[in-house]
Amino acid sequence: MITSHVQQVVERLLVRGVTGLPEVLQRRLGRPVVRDAQTLADDVRLMLALQRLAREPAVETLPIVEGRRALARQTAMIAGDDQVAEVRDLRVAGLPARLYVPSARRGPGAHPTLLFLHGGGFVYGDLDSHDAPCRLLASEAGVRVLAVDYRLAPEHPFPAAHDDAWAAYRWLLEHADEVGADTARLAVGGDSAGGNLAAATALAAAREGLPLALQLLVYPGTDALRDTESLRLFGEGFYLTQGFIDLAADAYYPHLSQDERRDPRLSPAYADLGEVADRLAPVFLCTAGFDPLRDEGEAYARRLEEAGVAVEVRRFEDQIHGFLNMTGAGRTPRAAVVEIAHRLEAGLA
Template sequence: MTFSRVRHVVERSALRGLTGLPGVVQRRVGRPVVRDTQTLADDVRLMLALQRLAREPAVETLPVAQGRRELNRQTALVAGDDQVAEEHDLRVGDLAARLYVPQACQGPGAHPLLLFFHGGGFVYGDLASHDAPCRLLAQEAGVRVLSVDYRLAPEHRFPAAHDDALAAYRWLLEHADEVGADTARLAVGGDSAGGNLAAATALAAAEEGLPLALQLLVYPGTDALRDTESLRLFGDGFYLTQGFIDLAADAYYPQLSEEERRDPRISPVYADLAPAVAARLAPVFLCTAGFDPLRDEGEAYARRLEEAGVAVELRRFEDQIHGFLNMTGAVRSSRAAVVEVAHRLSAGLA
């Protein structure tokens, strides 16, 4: 066994042991973290403390290639071990993709399907980094999940990721039979940057009158201007940092002026929600995390959609941090949040 593998096993065991302690014990270890009238979940608090003790490097402080490897290593530490009935690697046009088939959606026919885009600030993340949450979403929701890679910055700048996401959606409509998808029960979704891509894809679908049944937006980035109180409150110490956000912006859209950053392909909150477009927009389940720098912009987008007449369900997981979607194995409170998200997905595509 290699040193890196031994380190992974030791860190994973230590993390699960600490966050798996009974709640009454967790509450006695350290002080509660209260900010903006919210209390951080004890198991999340202990996970962050262990990361600091282990001196886990912040990915944004590393060269990009090394940071990508480090992000995947860190997500693997907190990932769950959920199983699905089938999984298939395939190509969605020019893009790598993975299809997850739960027990409830085996066999021929047309099934509900979520087209999923991973987070990572448009710079990091891939099929591997979000393998665990896709498995859990598929199995708990009873829907097929098609996770699609897209081009990353700084090698590929805006609007490359947006264009890839939209191309993947168009491919899905044309090849629904190949992945067993029911075009009347399609969802687009993603977390963080992936939530941004899903929201922009849904806007394009509404503008063109294309079929879409649900938007599943998990702490999405919706406003590239980022002048929010949540960024000031939670931009340090809660996993997603101001430094990461700045690096992502510099990598993906450094060429854009402040006015150009209002482009709805990167800032959906500024989209023109004309009545004809709003009437065709798919219903939205949008969730945020209480201790997330992106919290306020995600909730602002939910309010904007609701004011335009779009069906929106907004859910804030007050005790969670950005990244909880990936923490399905090591943090019980985060896993419970993801299971709730999966149930909302199931209901939205019923």
């Protein structure tokens, strides 16, 4: 146990040391990675190189329980430790949840609040895996962040995660006073699978005519059919792999046919926007340049915009899938998350 802990400390120091080197030195360590007219950030390139040197197993190659432990260890290695005024564990619609209260908004009354849904392919992730980005979003945006730990596959296949996300949003509306939330300034957001759940929740809220001020979609999965050039370009070597995507599909929706995968609760890209566009919350959607999910996220943004929804799209060209969790390693991933937090703040002002 002690040896394992010491090893984790050493690995974390190594990652932070190398990715924190001056940019001029980072550029000398290896060759730049250029693909699709984009250049990978040097600190991210070195992070991936260290992962390969350490022979860190990809989580999708491990049994799911072991993969969950490996992912928890990997995210802890690159997590930041931003401070907030209060962190409170609670239950939301029967689910484990965690409320982050920023120092800038400690007073009484109702405050802008983000309902956050973590990524992990519907199979991995929890409150701890995304503790660091939730802290940074809360502290930088000055908003309350309510993170919810929905049920995971394969133990709970589709539509369990979607149903939990929707139940959590309804709970927040009904219990806003308990968490100090202003129902006129609510956002729903998440990364990857969490972005998928956030988008589907926003669609459901629009259909029901319920209040929502902003969708914060960070490299979201939007199309379960997944026939994109970005998947072909970046499906290997950039953290999120084709193998991980296939495992997530086999775990979360193995029973669905190709046509059934167009269900908007799973693939927001196929939602009938005509009936909800005028009630759909404005969207801030960001993608990563070296991400297999890049094209489907940007395609969804274009479809929303064509339907008349207010949309802002930001591609972080030099980043990979998962940069939201890299708040404690390197400079460029953290800077991207800070930018996202400022856009969240503006969207709920």
